[in-house]
Amino acid sequence: MDEPRFLSGQFLLAMPGIGDPRFERAVIAMCVHDEDGALGIGLGRVVPRIGFHDLLKQLDIEPGVAPDVAIHLGGPVEPQRGFLLHTLDWGGQESVQVADRWALTATLDILRAIAEGRGPSRWIAALGYAGWGSGQLEDELCRNGWFTTQGNDQLLYDCDVNSRWENAFRSAGIDPRLLTADFGTA
Numbered sequence: 001m002d003e004p005r006f007l008s009g010q011f012l013l014a015m016p017g018i019g020d021p022r023f024e025r026a027v028i029a030m031c032v033h034d035e036d037g038a039l040g041i042g043l044g045r046v047v048p049r050i051g052f053h054d055l056l057k058q059l060d061i062e063p064g065v066a067p068d069v070a071i072h073l074g075g076p077v078e079p080q081r082g083f084l085l086h087t088l089d090w091g092g093q094e095s096v097q098v099a100d101r102w103a104l105t106a107t108l109d110i111l112r113a114i115a116e117g118r119g120p121s122r123w124i125a126a127l128g129y130a131g132w133g134s135g136q137l138e139d140e141l142c143r144n145g146w147f148t149t150q151g152n153d154q155l156l157y158d159c160d161v162n163s164r165w166e167n168a169f170r171s172a173g174i175d176p177r178l179l180t181a182d183f184g185t186a
Contacts, residue, residue, distance in 0.1 A: 007033040007137075009099025011155065012040055013147045013168050016179050022076050025165040028130050029085055029151060031096065031104045038132040041083055041104070046070040046161055047127055055082065055125065056115060059108065064115035070161070074126030083126045084110050085156065090120035101151050122157045147172070 007030040014026035028040035053068040074083055083106045088097065090113065095105040103120075113119035132140070140146055149172040159167050169176040 007038070007148055009101040009151050011043075011149050011151050011168050013149060013165060014044075015145055015147055018145045023130075026130075027155075027164045027168050028075070029098075029102070029156060030148075031085075031098045033137065035134060037134050038137045040130045041072070041074045041085055041124075041126045042128070042130055043072055043124065043126075043156070044161065044165055045073040047073050052125055055127075056111060059111065061108070061111055061115055065117040066115045069125070072124060072126040072161070074128040075130030077129050077131045079128035081128065082106060082111075083129060084114075084120075084123050085126070086110070086120035086123035087153075088120075099151070101153075102156065122153070124156065147174075 010030050012026070012028040012030055014023045018024065018026075025044055026042055027044040028042050030038065030040040032039040047070070050071055051068045052066055052071060053063045055071060056063045056066060073079075083104060085102050085104055088100070088103055090110070091097075091103065092105050092109040092113070093107050095103045095110075097103050110119055110123075114123065137146075141148075147169070149168055152171065155164060155168055155171060166176045169179070
């Protein structure tokens with residue numbers, strides 16, 4: 001049997017025709033991937049009609065100096081739960097470092113720190129996550145549902161959400177206009 005591919009710190013890109021509308025043109029920052037399963041944060045869509053200030057106010061946190069940015073739709077699992085992907089210059093109560101590339105934090109201390117101007121230098125907020133059980137993601141990779149590419153700061157923090165999928169493929173040297181939902185076997 002092949003060795004498992006552990007994808008923490010990489011981007012998972014949905015291939016055309018993945019078959020699940022929740023993941024059409026998805027870009028997922030993989031945060032945990034091991035023999036027990038996988039967890040990633042979606043970066044390809046934003047939650048409509050809610051900004052970061054709205055989220056802070058719902059949690060009784062004064063927005064302070066925090067920018068009122070869009071909240072990403074992190075995935076279909078626990079859509080009421082918040083996550084922040086951020087630079088490694090800040091670490092909190094339960095921050096998880098992801099492959100020396102970024103950190104994942106899901107506690108209120110990071111929200112307070114951002115509002116007070118003492119949070120990470122760069123961050124992305126999301127509601128929900130994408131999750132896979134043991135072996136599930138490996139099976140989807142074998143069925144050509146996903147493509148993986150190296151995670152990088154430009155795609156994570158600087159890329160417009162509406163062009164992130166195309167730009168992620170281009171960063172791997174692939175023209176996304178040439179991708180097709182049709183594939184065969186040899």
